[in-house]
Amino acid sequence: MTQTVTPELRQWIIEQARAGFSPEAVLKAMMDVGWEESVATEALEQTLEQYVAGLAPVPMPRPDLSGSPRAIDVGDRVVDVLVAMRQPELVVFGNLLSDDECEALIEAARPRMTRSLTVQTATGGEELNPDRTSHGMFFRRGETDVVARVEARIARLLRWPVDHGEGLQVLHYRPGAEYKPHYDYFDPKEPGTAHIVRRGGQRVATLVMYLNNPLRGGGTTFPDVGLEVAPQRGHAVFFAYERPHPATRTLHGGAPVIEGEKWVATKWLRQREFA
Numbered sequence: 001m002t003q004t005v006t007p008e009l010r011q012w013i014i015e016q017a018r019a020g021f022s023p024e025a026v027l028k029a030m031m032d033v034g035w036e037e038s039v040a041t042e043a044l045e046q047t048l049e050q051y052v053a054g055l056a057p058v059p060m061p062r063p064d065l066s067g068s069p070r071a072i073d074v075g076d077r078v079v080d081v082l083v084a085m086r087q088p089e090l091v092v093f094g095n096l097l098s099d100d101e102c103e104a105l106i107e108a109a110r111p112r113m114t115r116s117l118t119v120q121t122a123t124g125g126e127e128l129n130p131d132r133t134s135h136g137m138f139f140r141r142g143e144t145d146v147v148a149r150v151e152a153r154i155a156r157l158l159r160w161p162v163d164h165g166e167g168l169q170v171l172h173y174r175p176g177a178e179y180k181p182h183y184d185y186f187d188p189k190e191p192g193t194a195h196i197v198r199r200g201g202q203r204v205a206t207l208v209m210y211l212n213n214p215l216r217g218g219g220t221t222f223p224d225v226g227l228e229v230a231p232q233r234g235h236a237v238f239f240a241y242e243r244p245h246p247a248t249r250t251l252h253g254g255a256p257v258i259e260g261e262k263w264v265a266t267k268w269l270r271q272r273e274f275a
């Protein structure tokens, strides 16, 4: 006797998937009530494929690169698109910040710099990290006029609300200082992550803005793809990670500064409002 796959069965399969059951578990449940393995497998594959294809894409911060623009007008400035990459999803921008804005950010940050800490996903606290020998500070969102202006510009460029962003972080590297390769998302396997993402959800994208010109060294490296972005005042590198997984190839680091010093401002974007 041939078995037919009804709309009710397809609906049931979708409900099981949405409840978090693995395809293997659903297959076993179907076979337990008498479905032939080949029919059940086919029904599962077809139904889930159609279901996933019909899902709305997850909204993400990203610039509008449709039509391959050479530059993007964000209202108060025309930002150059210098490099765009798919894997990792990455864009290098030129002319995002004016020299005056870079200077103002450095001067407002300078008196508040302390040795950089990293969020410790094991506990949800913060720790001194030997892989990170820069000094840093955080601005509150909108803390100064320049901060507010830059944040509003980023929101228009990346089409992501200001309130979904963390406060701007400023980092200062002296010769020899570096930030070893790391991911910016919070590792889902670490016990502290659940607590961290309660506020604003995961990090889904990063914008590193260069505030000065180191003489040598200090690029932002992406070891998985052998890419190094030169730190050039007013430029920025954007990269996005739709899920917190190494497959996004967003492993990156701040290469050691060889000569001169390096100042950057980092904006991390969250899934939801970061209150």
Ligand SMILES: O=C(O)CCC(=O)C(=O)O
Pocket (backbone or CB within 6 Å): 171, 179, 184, 208, 218, 219, 220, 221, 252, 253, 254, 255, 264, 266
């Ligand atoms: O300094 C850099 O180039 C990278 C900074 C960075 O990775 C970060 O702030 O998360």
Ligand SMILES: [Fe+2]
Pocket (backbone or CB within 6 Å): 182, 183, 184, 206, 252
């Ligand atoms: Fe980073």
